[in-house]
Amino acid sequence: MTSALEPGETFDVWSDLVGQDRAVETLQRAVIDPAAMTHAWLITGPPGSGRSNAAQAFAAALQCEEGGCGHCHECRSVLAGTHPDVTTLRTDKVTIYIDDVRELVQVAGRTTVSGRWRIIIVEDADRMLERTTNVLLKAIEEPPAHTVWILCAPSVMDVLITIRSRCRAVSLQVPDPQAVAKLLIRRDQADPTRAIEAAYAAQSHVGRARWLATDATAAIRRTEMLGAVLGINSVVDAMRVAGELVETAKTETDNLAADFEAKERAELLTSLGAQDLTTFPPAIRSQIKQLEEDQKRRRRRRQLDVIDQLLTDLAGLYRDVMTRQIGAEVALVNQGLEDEIALCAQQTTATVTLGILERIAQARQRVAANVTPQLALEALLVGIAEPGGVDNVVGA
Amino acid sequence: MAASKQQVVPWDQVELEPVLLVQGPESLLADRAVQRVRTLAEQRFPSVERSSVDASIYQAGELSVLTSPSLFAEPRLIVIDQVQSCSDAFISDAIAYLDALEQEVFVVLVHRGGVRGKKLLDALRSAGHTKVACDALKRDADKTAFVSAEFKRASRRATADAVQMLVQSVGSDLRELAAACSQLISDTTGMIDVTDVERYYGGRVEVTAFKVADLAIAGQSAQAAVALRHALATGSDPVPLVAAIAAKLRTMAKVASHRGSAPAAAKDLGLAPWQVERARKDLRHWSPTGLAQAVTLVAAADADVKGAARDPIFAVERAVLKIARIASSPPR
Numbered sequence: 198m199t200s201a202l203e204p205g206e207t208f209d210v211w212s213d214l215v216g217q218d219r220a221v222e223t224l225q226r227a228v229i230d231p232a233a234m235t236h237a238w239l240i241t242g243p244p245g246s247g248r249s250n251a252a253q254a255f256a257a258a259l260q261c262e263e264g265g266c267g268h269c270h271e272c273r274s275v276l277a278g279t280h281p282d283v284t285t286l287r288t289d290k291v292t293i294y295i296d297d298v299r300e301l302v303q304v305a306g307r308t309t310v311s312g313r314w315r316i317i318i319v320e321d322a323d324r325m326l327e328r329t330t331n332v333l334l335k336a337i338e339e340p341p342a343h344t345v346w347i348l349c350a351p352s353v354m355d356v357l358i359t360i361r362s363r364c365r366a367v368s369l370q371v372p373d374p375q376a377v378a379k380l381l382i383r384r385d386q387a388d389p390t391r392a393i394e395a396a397y398a399a400q401s402h403v404g405r406a407r408w409l410a411t412d413a414t415a416a417i418r419r420t421e422m423l424g425a426v427l428g429i430n431s432v433v434d435a436m437r438v439a440g441e442l443v444e445t446a447k448t449e450t451d452n453l454a455a456d457f458e459a460k461e462r463a464e465l466l467t468s469l470g471a472q473d474l475t476t477f478p479p480a481i482r483s484q485i486k487q488l489e490e491d492q493k494r495r496r497r498r499r500q501l502d503v504i505d506q507l508l509t510d511l512a513g514l515y516r517d518v519m520t521r522q523i524g525a526e527v528a529l530v531n532q533g534l535e536d537e538i539a540l541c542a543q544q545t546t547a548t549v550t551l552g553i554l555e556r557i558a559q560a561r562q563r564v565a566a567n568v569t570p571q572l573a574l575e576a577l578l579v580g581i582a583e584p585g586g587v588d589n590v591v592g593a
Numbered sequence: 594m595a596a597s598k599q600q601v602v603p604w605d606q607v608e609l610e611p612v613l614l615v616q617g618p619e620s621l622l623a624d625r626a627v628q629r630v631r632t633l634a635e636q637r638f639p640s641v642e643r644s645s646v647d648a649s650i651y652q653a654g655e656l657s658v659l660t661s662p663s664l665f666a667e668p669r670l671i672v673i674d675q676v677q678s679c680s681d682a683f684i685s686d687a688i689a690y691l692d693a694l695e696q697e698v699f700v701v702l703v704h705r706g707g708v709r710g711k712k713l714l715d716a717l718r719s720a721g722h723t724k725v726a727c728d729a730l731k732r733d734a735d736k737t738a739f740v741s742a743e744f745k746r747a748s749r750r751a752t753a754d755a756v757q758m759l760v761q762s763v764g765s766d767l768r769e770l771a772a773a774c775s776q777l778i779s780d781t782t783g784m785i786d787v788t789d790v791e792r793y794y795g796g797r798v799e800v801t802a803f804k805v806a807d808l809a810i811a812g813q814s815a816q817a818a819v820a821l822r823h824a825l826a827t828g829s830d831p832v833p834l835v836a837a838i839a840a841k842l843r844t845m846a847k848v849a850s851h852r853g854s855a856p857a858a859a860k861d862l863g864l865a866p867w868q869v870e871r872a873r874k875d876l877r878h879w880s881p882t883g884l885a886q887a888v889t890l891v892a893a894a895d896a897d898v899k900g901a902a903r904d905p906i907f908a909v910e911r912a913v914l915k916i917a918r919i920a921s922s923p924p925r
Contacts, residue, residue, distance in 0.1 A: 432884050433884075436884075440843070563895075566900065567900070568896045568899060572895050573892055573895075579884070
């Protein structure tokens, strides 16, 4: 990961955190100065700003003799996720389960093995139910002297107030797209033009920008999906496009999941010594069932994530239309769709676009509230097709 | 014995034969096959002596007692049920009997699915004895064919829609479906159509969610409101009700986008022909703007029934009434 540094630039654990100078400074001071250090941290920031990376870098810097050199054994093992004194809790399901947190509390009480600190990182602290969070309260309030908790969440409002008051908050900001592009070029050897396009398209979400910059089909598919929405010319068309978008989201999820899930199942069967059996005894069957349920939950979360991402992309698209309509001199998020955006901006007015942006926000809320994704999308897209026709139809 | 090919027949073409295998999990068909053999035997030999045996509690030697020649040499019909869970003694006795068939003795073996007694089944097959297939009817097309055959047997005719609807309302159990057919045959006259099916089997829950959607989309506010209350009272949940309306609107949008003939549209869109015709009929009441409004309403209602509003029933009722109102106002 150290390749292609510009002259004069040095590499350390903080290098991958782009555009977060203020937060990095706070964390670095805590590493150096015992007076600036505390036992619980809450790192907040929008998705893709690098919350978990910041947590990991901070953990590495705390364990490192030199405050985060990025080369020593401590740094490298923390960044690789193999350090014995750094425990990370993350979830790929919709919520973190209470049993996982109980286990974590026990780990927090143990003494260190090799490092200087026992560090517990909870990614997605917002994915805990209230009951689950309460398990953490005591542990976070008075941990042993060598234990540090690092929680990550989109905003301080996403965690319980009793947790918030026990932590020191560090907030990350949306990084500058140029800085993100620079990181992609340096770290992932991305093509410079594509890197800048991807950074804008992902609205500075580092992970997503990297995906768009390095996976050509992903970028094309994204442009196609947005182009399909801009090309909607009738209600009937809108319904068709909604169906297609949901279908694409589903195939994308299934393709990603299928190989991995098959491998996971094979591994489970091997570890149970049941790989050659055609019918399974009840004890093994229940374990397989458990795995299948987990996989189903993960698929569901992933599918919702994809739909939500799509809606975010749409919001970016109509933001672009809006900027053209009010004549704002700012860079477009979707630089590949410049002509289509200009055309759309001519055909409608800023009032209509504003209405569409509101509908997009509503659709996101609905998907989060368990409305059938296809229905939420249909309602959004028919609203785009007939902007005047659907105002005020709901309401008592 | 020389291997000859085993003949497989449906239950309504079975003939009286020295040894007959009735095999398959669909008990209604098996029972009918046995009934038919019994009737045939009685027609041919009014003095036939009937006996039935439960193979699961079969004792060695029973079969030879029943089949061995008697003083007056009456013809005999022996029905052996539960062959799928027969005793071991039965298998060996039955296989032995296959090599020494008696005159004027007719044995019917009823095997109701499963793999038990494979040796016996193989022996029956290689000896070329006829098998009556009583496989479960899983596909809707099979059930539709079954219903049509029922009506035809009673020399009655039914419209394709009526058959379809009957299968959809009571198709989950074949015995129930057969009972429904016989009720329709005895209680109606002339051509059996959708109205007749509706009168007897319209209260079904699975029909009702779609029925509410049908009425709302046809613009019949009052009937839709009644149907909705009826559906809720018989246990329908608001969530599938909303989903039914959404599905119907989706079908209409799909059909509206297709300019071809009804069968071509059905083929291209993956719908049943009656769905296409129904949607085309519905679309006469609808403008694109109306469709857009309806979709907006349904999406809001879906959010409401899933917790955004306090009263899910009110939410779905409001959506139904508003959609009916949009449909009944003439398209612009």
